[in-house]
């Protein structure tokens with residue numbers, strides 16, 4: 001390791017997100033524009049159909065998964081390269097006030113200890129608060145930073161939000 005290699009250690013940011021209908025993805029891409037960080041999309045092994053996503057049906061796949069605290073839907077290529085990554089931006093749509101359980105599958109498939117995990121979400125109206133409370137209580141050893149619901153945020157607003165996190 002020479003000095004310039006050491007400078008690069010644990011300095012990178014990575015944006016990890018799940019997005020079913022593109023809303024969270026649009027924000028993830030703007031965070032990438034603001035930070036230059038790479039993007040990684042969590043992809044469920046079995047794609048969700050529109051029937052699966054029907055929250056008005058208690059028996060839909062998403063309803064059943066979100067009612068089952070231990071449900072861990074499989075994801076494709078679930079392991080991500082976290083070499084030199086210090087900060088993970090973790091984004092998701094709110095499902096039933098929570099992060100979808102594929103996000104738990106991702107968290108449990110990777111070693112995020114020692115990383116700063118900055119959460120963000122999109123939703124119809126629900127804030128990020130309940131989902132972050134749940135993540136913190138499920139994974140007390142991890143360092144979650146409560147971020148924001150970012151529906152419709154511009155790159156400029158995202159830059160301001162990120163610099164406010166550093167203060």
Ligand SMILES: Cc1cc2nc3c(=O)[nH]c(=O)nc-3n(C[C@H](O)[C@H](O)[C@H](O)COP(=O)(O)O)c2cc1C
Pocket residue numbers: 018019020021022023024025053054055062063092093094095096097098122123124125126
């Ligand atoms: C199964 C399911 C449950 C949802 N639950 C909530 C909710 O509790 N509160 C809310 O405001 N929006 C809820 N939504 C709406 C999504 O959070 C919102 O459309 C989100 O921006 C979608 O992001 P995406 O396009 O990245 O998948 C739900 C959507 C689905 C499919």
